[in-house]
Amino acid sequence: MRRPTLNPVERRLEAALSIDELREVAMRTTPRAVFDYVDGAADAEVTARRNREAFEAVALVPEYLSPVDHPDLSTRLFGREISMPLIFAPTGYTRMMHHEGEAAVARVAARHGLPYTLSTVGTSTVEEVAAAAPGGEHWFQLYLTRDERLNAELLDRAQAAGFTTVVLTVDTPVAARHLKDIRNGLTIPPSLTLRTLLGMARYPSWVLNKLTTAPITFASLSSMTNGAIDAVRVADVVFEPTLNYEHLARLRANWPHRLLVKGILSPRDARRVVKAGADGVIVSNHGGRQLDRTPATLAMLPEIRDELGPDATVILDSGVRHGQDILIAVALGADAVMIGRAYLYGLMAGGERGVERAVTILREEYARSLQLLGLKSSAAIARHHVRTP
Template sequence: MELERLLNLADVERAARRRLPAPVFDVIAGGAGDELTISANSLAFDEIKLRPRNLVDIAEVDTSTTVLGQRVSMPVLLGPAGYQRMAHRDAELAVARTAGKAGTAFALSTVSSYKLEDVAAEATGPKWFQLYFPPGGRSPEKVIRRAASAGFDALCVTIDTPTKGLRERDSRSNFSVPLRISPKLLAQTAIRPSWALDFVRGGVGRGTLGFNRKVLSMKEAGNALSSALRPVTEDDIRLVRELWDGPLVIKGVLRGDQAARLVDLGADGIVVSNHGGRQLDTATSTIEALPDVVEAVAGRTEVYLDGGVRRGTDVAKALALGARAVLIGRPYLYGLAVGGEAGVRRVLDIMQDETENALGLLGYTSVAEVERSCVVLPHERWRTPLQAVVAAVD
C-alpha cells in the first residue's frame, strides 16, 4: 500500500481494519460496555467551535513546544499501549525509532513486547516509561530502577485501572493473550496472509516484558497484568515519588480536585484520560474534563490530554483549553499495523501537517500563541447578546 494515499487518520484506521484479523483489530479499537465513552471522546471535540483571528502573517508556523523541559517538534506525543506485537512484529522498537526521527516523545507500556532496555536503545528522543504496579503487592522498585538505568526521561503512572473494564468485543471474539487459535481467527488469517506472515516472522511465541527481568510468555504477562489491576493509593504515589528522581506524570485523571491533590503529592504532569474509553463506559470525555483540571492545578504542573484526538483541529482545541500537548494511541497502532515504522511516521506526519494548518488558519504562528479565545464551548453558544457583551468586556 502507498502510505501517501492515506490522507487522514480515518484512512489509516480503515486500512488497518482491512489488514488485521477482526479479533486483533477489535482489541485495539474496542472499549468498555456500549463504547459510549469512545464516541464521546470524539464527539465532544466536534461540539467545540473555533474562532479564527485574521490579519496575521502566517508565512511561518512553528509547531514545536516543550514537554517536561524537553523540546518536541509538535504537541502530539505517542501514548503507552501494550502488546504491540499484535499489530506488527517490530512493535515498540519501530515506535521508539519513529518518535525519535519525528522529534517527539513516546511512552513505553509496562507490558511491552520487548524489554525496556532494548526499546530505550532504539529511542533518540524523549521517552517515558508507563508503570503498572507489580502483582501480589510487590514493590515497583526493580522496574523503576531499570527504567532509570535505561535512560527513560519520565515515569508515567496509570491510576485508572483498579479493575478490568468490561470489554465485550474481546469476550465475543474469545480474544486472549496469547492469541488463541480458533476457527474465527483461522478464517481471518486465511484472508489476511500479510498479517499472518508478519506475525510468524516475528515469532509466534514472542514474549513481553511483564514485570520482571526475564521476558515472560504472552500468557504469563497477560496473567500478571490482570492480577496487577488494583486501586492505586496515595501511599503508592508517595512510594514512587521516593523511588523516582525524574519527572513524574500521572495518567488517568478526570477531576480537578484529584489533579490538585496529585500535584501536592509530587506530580510534574497530569494526563487527562479515561483510558480511551476502555475502562468505565459513559465516563466524562477528556476534552470536557480538561478545563476543570487545568483550573485546579493553577499552573503548578503541565497538563496533557488523550482520547479522541483525530485531527489537527482537535490538537488546537486542547491547547486552547490549557493542555501542554496531547497523546494519541489507537491512531499510531493503526499506522504500525499498516506499515510498521513507515506507517507510524505517516500518522505523525499527518498530525503535524494538520496541526500546522489549524494553527495557521486560526491566526497563530506558534503553539505558545494559542489562547482560550479561539474556542467556543457548547454552553457558550447559548449566551444571550447581553451576556456575550459582558463576557467580552470582562
C-alpha cells in the same frame, strides 16, 4: 500524470489523507480480531464516542489579516523543547498489531523530536526501546503491581535505560470488559474462536511475520515466570484494586525523576496527586477502554487546568484524531496531547512507515490550522480561539 507508486504499502499510505483513512487501511490489512482490539472500547463504548464528539462540537475562531508563513509548532514541556505538542501514548500488545512493534514507534517519535511512552504490558523491553531509538526521549508507563520486587525492578531498569519520566496509570483497578475481544477470544487467558483463527488465516503476511519473528510476550514482565509469560498471573498482578495514595507516595520516594499520574478526570483528584508529589497529570479515560460512561476528557480539561493553575503540567489523552484536536486541547488548557489509536492505525497499515504517515498527517493538519487561525506559533494559542457548547 503522477508517477504511479508500485510498492503496495506505500501506495496505501499515500492514499490515506487523514487518520480516519489510515484506520480504513488498517481495517483492510489486519485480522479483524486484532483491529477490534485496537479500535474497540469498554462495554457499550459510550465514552469512546463522547471523546470524539467533544472535539467535533468545538468551533474554531480565526483571526484574519494576520498572515502566517511558517508557524512554529514547537512547545516546551518540562523545560525541554519538543517539535509539537504531541506525545506517543503507551499501548499494550503492540507487536500483535505489527511485528515491528514498539521499536518502530520509538524510532518515529525520536525522528520527530517527540516523547514515546512504553507500556508495562508492552511487547518490548526498556532496553530494546532505548537501543532502537538511542536519541529519543523515552517515558515508561507503570502499572504499580502487587509485587514490590517487580516494581523495583521495573523502575531500576527504566532508570538504567535512560527513561526520563514514569507515568503511573491509576484507572485500572480491575480489567474492563471489552465485548469485541470476548467474542474474538482475545482475553486473558486467550480463548480464540474458530472464526478468529480463520479470520487471521486470511492475512498470510501478518501470520508469516508472527511465525518468523520473536514470540509476543509481556516483555518487561518476563522475570515473573522465569521468561515464560503466564497471562493469568500477569493479569492478577498488574491490576491492583487496592492502589491508593500510599502507593503513590512510595513511588514518589523511589523514583528520582519526573512522575506523571495518568487517568485523572476530576479536578479534586488532580489537586490531590500534585500535592502528593506528582509533577503533572494526564487527563485520560483510557480512550474509553476502562470505565464506560465517564465524561470526555476534553470536557474535564478546562476545570482541571483552572484547578491546578497555569504552572502545572497538564496533558490530555483520549480521542485525538486530527491536528485540529491538538490545537483545541492546547486552547482549553493542555500543554500537550497523547495519541494511541491514531498511531496504531498507522502501525497496522504499514509498520514504521505507517506510524510515520500518521505523524505527518497530524503535523500537516496542525500547521495548516495554525495558519488558518492566524497564529504564528503553538505559544499563541489561547482559550478565546475556541468556542465550546
